[in-house]
Amino acid sequence: MMVKEVLFGKTLEELKQVAKDLGFPGFVAKQLADWLYKKKVTGIDEMLNISKKNRDILKEKYDLGLSAYNKVQESIDGTKKYLFKTISDQYIEAAYIPSENRNTLCVSSQVGCKMGCLFCMTGKQGFQKNLSAGEILNQMVSIDENDKLTNLVYMGMGEPMDNLDEVLKSLEIITSEWGFAWSPRRINVSTIGVVPAMRRFIEESECHLAISMHSPLNDQRKELMPIENVYPIEDVIQTLREYDFGRQRRISFEYIMFEGVNDSKEHALEIAKLINGLHSRVNLIKFHPIPNSPLKGSSNEVMERFKNVLENKGIITTIRKSRGEDIYAACGLLSTKKLVENKS
Numbered sequence: 001m002m003v004k005e006v007l008f009g010k011t012l013e014e015l016k017q018v019a020k021d022l023g024f025p026g027f028v029a030k031q032l033a034d035w036l037y038k039k040k041v042t043g044i045d046e047m048l049n050i051s052k053k054n055r056d057i058l059k060e061k062y063d064l065g066l067s068a069y070n071k072v073q074e075s076i077d078g079t080k081k082y083l084f085k086t087i088s089d090q091y092i093e094a095a096y097i098p099s100e101n102r103n104t105l106c107v108s109s110q111v112g113c114k115m116g117c118l119f120c121m122t123g124k125q126g127f128q129k130n131l132s133a134g135e136i137l138n139q140m141v142s143i144d145e146n147d148k149l150t151n152l153v154y155m156g157m158g159e160p161m162d163n164l165d166e167v168l169k170s171l172e173i174i175t176s177e178w179g180f181a182w183s184p185r186r187i188n189v190s191t192i193g194v195v196p197a198m199r200r201f202i203e204e205s206e207c208h209l210a211i212s213m214h215s216p217l218n219d220q221r222k223e224l225m226p227i228e229n230v231y232p233i234e235d236v237i238q239t240l241r242e243y244d245f246g247r248q249r250r251i252s253f254e255y256i257m258f259e260g261v262n263d264s265k266e267h268a269l270e271i272a273k274l275i276n277g278l279h280s281r282v283n284l285i286k287f288h289p290i291p292n293s294p295l296k297g298s299s300n301e302v303m304e305r306f307k308n309v310l311e312n313k314g315i316i317t318t319i320r321k322s323r324g325e326d327i328y329a330a331c332g333l334l335s336t337k338k339l340v341e342n343k344s
């Protein structure tokens with residue numbers, strides 16, 4: 001059986017090529033974008049301003065490419081974890097996090113991850129594959145709350161900079177007038193600091209950027225995050241200093257706090273020194289213990305003290321509320337390893 005290509009996740013340029021290849025008039029590309037990203041149809045036959053004949057031609061070669069979620073779990077705090085099966089039969093997760101003034105979806109960009117961070121369940125799963133732009137966007141449109149979403153963060157499974165082509169394509173679709181027409185200020189993309197890709201992201205996108213720091217000390221960061229061997233945190237910060245982010249675009253540093261490891265006053269002072277003068281903020285995150293790891297989360301008291309040291313140095317600092325811990329939807333807890341193992 002011929003495997004059909006998918007339409008969902010194609011940019012306007014790519015849809016123009018589809019129209020051209022099928023011998024359709026050029027304006028059909030814009031109509032396709034409209035049906036896919038504004039009217040959010042669930043089948044090609046719903047594209048009513050495209051003639052029946054052309055819809056039939058389209059259906060011969062293309063599928064829409066949308067897939068429903070396989071499972072959803074809801075936390076006592078309202079956070080929901082959605083499980084999706086990708087086109088190639090692998091599993092990914094997305095976390096929906098409602099709060100008073102915003103409804104955020106945390107999406108995955110890869111199945112698993114190659115970066116091997118010590119504290120991360122996704123890292124322990126290893127790398128399976130990059131998601132396509134369509135698979136990334138499918139997480140957004142296929143959850144029950146798709147109409148309620150106000151914000152999007154690329155902080156689920158995977159390192160977005162390691163799949164940058166597809167991540168940028170998905171961002172183009174979300175932020176373009178012909179796409180979902182979201183402001184880039186509603187989107188935050190995280191990285192552990194893959195410098196060349198981060199540079200490209202800064203230049204080609206206007207979305208916010210979050211850097212996972214987790215330690216300001218090289219030797220310790222190497223132990224927590226092997227990427228430090230290739231791109232030391234000073235190089236990451238030096239790269240950020242080369243750009244003018246303006247007042248609207250936000251740079252933040254994510255800092256998971258591990259008891260007795262990276263939560264001392266010296267660590268806070270070192271962070272202040274490293275990012276001194278850089279227009280940015282620090283988000284302190286409570287660590288959720290993961291199986292087979294000796295790491296523990298710092299207490300609330302220690303986190304408050306750490307925050308005060310940073311604030312006294314003039315750094316905007318917040319402590320992120322922990323969400324969805326009971327369903328393993330919190331930061332660093334997304335993993336589909338069990339499912340992968342059960343399948344094989």
Ligand code: SF4
Binds near residue numbers: 122157
């Ligand atoms: Fe990959 Fe991010 Fe986990 Fe590191 S923290 S292993 S980059 S998913």
